[in-house]
Amino acid sequence: GTRPSGARIVVMRWWVAGLALSLASCSQFVRYTEELRTGQGGRTGFVTVPTLLGGSAGFIIGIPADIAGFPITYAVYSYQQRESPATADPLSTLLFPSWLFWKGAMMLGAPFDAIEFAAYRAWRSEPTPSREERAAIEAEYDRTTYPSYPVKPIYPAASDRRAAEIERR
Incomplete structure (x- = not known):
């Protein structure tokens, strides 16, 4: 048989990586991006600044997707409002595309977090809590x-x- 081309291998790897990521729980992803943004766990500005800049840019980039997806997000919001008005949140539903871009772009801080962890945080000894x-x-x-x-x-x-x-x- 013939071997797949380099470009085809790269595309297959991206599909496999995307599938693997889609099987994970999003709550861990959301929690991790919040920790990057707020500096929890001793993270410094080296991590939080790129995270905040990436998140801001991602939210702004997502605004056209909000506008384009408004008919769909409005239908979802209307359904949520009918089924459970107490938990229907217009911002998180109508701005869902921007929210996705915001959280995704906040991952720009992840490489900085890895560098800071390997070079600084992993070497600090933290007291054991009582x-x-x-x-x-x-x-x-x-x-x-x-x-x-x-x-x-x-x-x-x-x-x-x-x-x-x-x-x-």
Whole structure:
């Protein structure tokens, strides 16, 4: 048989990479871009500045896609409003193309994050949090993460646990 050309191999690799990326959860992607943007985890301006510039450019580039996709996004928003008016958000639905470009372009900060991690953050020793600090970190994570998902935690809130402990005494 004949061997595929170099261009065909590159295209096949891109398709395979795209398929692999499409199988992943988008929540990790969104969380990672937020960490790049806000500087969580000790990230410096070396990471956050390219992330913010890329995200801003991506959002602006996505505006024509918002305009072109308005008939589709408006239909989706109308459906959301009929089915669950409490969770229908016009901005995230109508500006969805810009949001995609914004988050995608924020990934410009990922190579800078890798460089900074290898050269700086990986070599810093961070103190191990105490039990109370760990509980506070987890409570903050629950407070900031769970509201973005349409899920109700099945474990009781800290205030409910304290009330139950007081009742037991």
